[in-house]
Amino acid sequence: MLWRRTWVSWWCLDSIGADCALKPTTAPGAARTLAAEAAREDFEVIVAAGGDGTVNEVLNGIAEDPENLLRVRLGVLPLGTINVFARELGLSLDWRRAWGIIRRGRVAAIDLPQVEFTANGEPQRRYFAQLAGAGLDARAIELVNWNLKKKIGFFAYVVAVMSAFRREPSSILIDGLLQPISGEQVLVGNGRFYGGPVVVFPNAKLSDGLLDVCVFPRVTWRTVMSCALGLVIGRLHKAGGARHFQAASFTLTAPTPAPLEIDGEKIGELPARFSIRRQLLQVLVP
Numbered sequence: 001m002l003w004r005r006t007w008v009s010w011w012c013l014d015s016i017g018a019d020c021a022l023k024p025t026t027a028p029g030a031a032r033t034l035a036a037e038a039a040r041e042d043f044e045v046i047v048a049a050g051g052d053g054t055v056n057e058v059l060n061g062i063a064e065d066p067e068n069l070l071r072v073r074l075g076v077l078p079l080g081t082i083n084v085f086a087r088e089l090g091l092s093l094d095w096r097r098a099w100g101i102i103r104r105g106r107v108a109a110i111d112l113p114q115v116e117f118t119a120n121g122e123p124q125r126r127y128f129a130q131l132a133g134a135g136l137d138a139r140a141i142e143l144v145n146w147n148l149k150k151k152i153g154f155f156a157y158v159v160a161v162m163s164a165f166r167r168e169p170s171s172i173l174i175d176g177l178l179q180p181i182s183g184e185q186v187l188v189g190n191g192r193f194y195g196g197p198v199v200v201f202p203n204a205k206l207s208d209g210l211l212d213v214c215v216f217p218r219v220t221w222r223t224v225m226s227c228a229l230g231l232v233i234g235r236l237h238k239a240g241g242a243r244h245f246q247a248a249s250f251t252l253t254a255p256t257p258a259p260l261e262i263d264g265e266k267i268g269e270l271p272a273r274f275s276i277r278r279q280l281l282q283v284l285v286p
Contacts, residue, residue, distance in 0.1 A: 051080015
């Protein structure tokens with residue numbers, strides 16, 4: 001089991017005892033390295049104990065060797081701030097119940113989205129579990145004050161969104177749908193939720209072989225306020241004039257620098273090509 005060092009993690013994982021090999025992460029990227037090592041050592045279940053960022057690192061560590069995806073099962077112990085992917089899987093956010101689900105070992109095969117992009121002049125490929133974004137949300141993630149996040153949790157993202165809104169937005173082109181369209185904010189979903197129990201992609205299914213795309217044509221203060229109301233009521237998909245599409249693959253480009261994020265982590269900038277590998281990831285579910 002791989003987890004980030006926090007007081008709650010130490011407390012609950014100590015209670016789990018000798019049921020698993022515990023591997024604490026010490027720096028960004030460490031969970032990916034440890035997961036890849038565990039897969040090479042023939043562990044059949046690898047558990048990400050943390051938030052969506054930890055899940056993403058563990059997922060990418062497992063997938064470093066595609067053969068691992070045929071035999072390794074991913075478990076999620078939700079110990080993060082928001083835990084969107086855990087909610088999508090229907091896991092309890094109570095760690096004891098979530099651990100019971102992991103122990104029971106019921107497996108579901110879900111889709112594995114991937115994004116190809118360039119970082120530092122080198123071609124890159126990353127997988128994600130739940131969501132990707134380009135535009136305002138990626139810029140906000142880039143601007144999050146992580147010390148503030150430790151103190152006020154989700155509201156640190158709200159502060160970052162206000163800061164990101166002051167930047168000039170990019171016009172993002174989506175190519176590969178039935179017709180090319182553009183917008184200032186693009187969200188890409190494997191599941192329904194974004195930012196917690198907020199439905200952005202009402203038609204999304206984890207194993208339908210499709211990515212769901214939500215495009216906001218403009219990002220204005222009115223859009224932000226509409227989205228804020230959507231967050232409060234748990235329904236963001238109709239806010240701000242959003243348009244929805246589904247596709248198995250597509251490309252995002254922008255004439256000016258536009259940041260790109262996956263599962264709450266900024267990974268680079270556009271252009272990026274999205275695609276999906278159907279029902280390739282084995283996860284433990286209720």
